[in-house]
Amino acid sequence: MARYTGPVCRICRREGLKLYLKGDRCYTDKCSIGRRNYAPGQHGQSNKKLTNYGMQLREKQKVRRYYGVLEGQFAEYFNIAEKMPGITGENLLKILELRFDNVVYRLGLASSRAEARQLVVHGHFTVNGKKADIPSMILKVGDEIQVKEKSRSSEKFKSLVENHKKTAPQWLQADPDNFAGRIIAEPTKEDIEIPIAENLIVELYSK
Numbered sequence: 001m002a003r004y005t006g007p008v009c010r011i012c013r014r015e016g017l018k019l020y021l022k023g024d025r026c027y028t029d030k031c032s033i034g035r036r037n038y039a040p041g042q043h044g045q046s047n048k049k050l051t052n053y054g055m056q057l058r059e060k061q062k063v064r065r066y067y068g069v070l071e072g073q074f075a076e077y078f079n080i081a082e083k084m085p086g087i088t089g090e091n092l093l094k095i096l097e098l099r100f101d102n103v104v105y106r107l108g109l110a111s112s113r114a115e116a117r118q119l120v121v122h123g124h125f126t127v128n129g130k131k132a133d134i135p136s137m138i139l140k141v142g143d144e145i146q147v148k149e150k151s152r153s154s155e156k157f158k159s160l161v162e163n164h165k166k167t168a169p170q171w172l173q174a175d176p177d178n179f180a181g182r183i184i185a186e187p188t189k190e191d192i193e194i195p196i197a198e199n200l201i202v203e204l205y206s207k
Contacts, residue, residue, distance in 0.1 A: 056204035059197050066194060067096045068113045073136065078205050089198030090189060097171075097187035100127070101135035103145060107174050107181035109160060124151040139183055147179035 050058065064074045081091035096102065101110075101117040104125065110116035117135040119125070125132055126146050127139065139145075147157055161176045168174035169191035173182045189196065 053204075056200045059200040060204055062194075063093075063096070063196055063198075063201065067099065067102060068117060069096070069099075075205070078201070082205075089202045092201065093189055093192065093196065093198055094187055095138060097192070098138050098140070098183070099135065100125075100132065100137040100139055100145075103139055103172070103181070103183065106172055107145065107168055108176060109145070109147060109157070109179070109181070111160070119156075124148055124157075141183050141186060144182045145180060152179050 060074070064071070069077070077095050078088075078092055081095055082088050084091045097106075101113055101120050104110050104116040104120060105113045109125075110119055120135045121133055123131060123133045124147055126148060127137075128144055129146075131148075151157060157179060161179060168181065169187065171183065171185040171187045171191060173184045175181055189198070
C-alpha cells in the first residue's frame with residue numbers, strides 16, 4: 001500500500017483528535033478538529049458503537065497515522081518490540097519515538113513529521129557527523145543529529161530556528177542555535193503528545 005497523499009485533516013477527523021499532521025496549523029483556530037469534530041463522510045456524525053476489535057483497530061490506525069508509518073513497517077516494529085525485554089506496548093512506542101524522522105520533528109527541526117521525513121530523504125541531516133537519509137532509521141541514546149553545514153543557510157532552516165517555539169521532550173536535548181540536538185535518554189509514553197492505549201494494539205496483534 002502506498003503512503004497516503006490526500007487531505008491529512010481527514011485523518012485527524014477520522015481518529016477524533018489532533019494528530020499534529022499539518023505542523024503549525026494544528027495549533028491554530030484553522031484546525032479542522034475544532035470546526036468539524038466528527039468523522040468525514042456521509043455517516044461521519046452517526047454514533048455507532050465500536051466492538052472490541054473495532055477499538056483495537058482504531059487505536060492501531062491512530063498510532064500508525066500519527067507517526068506516518070506504513071502497515072508493513074508497523075507490523076515489523078511490533079515484532080521487534082515483542083522480542084525485546086520489557087513490556088511490548090511500551091517497547092513499540094519507544095521504537096516509534098526513536099525513528100529518525102520523528103526525532104527531527106521533536107527537536108523542532110521540521111514543522112511536521114511529513115516534512116521531517118522529506119528533509120531527511122533529501123539529505124539535510126547528519127547523525128554523529130555522518131550523512132543519514134533514511135527516515136525509518138532507529139536512533140539510540142547518545143546519537144547527535146545536526147543540520148548539514150550547507151543546508152543551514154536555507155530559508156527553511158533559518159525560519160525554523162528563528163521562530164523556534166517547540167519544546168523538546170525531556171529525552172531530547174535541543175540546540176537550535178547550532179541546528180542540532182542529542183538523544184540523552186530513552187523516550188517514555190508520558191512524553192507523547194496524544195493519549196495512546198498501547199495495550200489495545202498488543203491485544204490486536206496477539207490474536
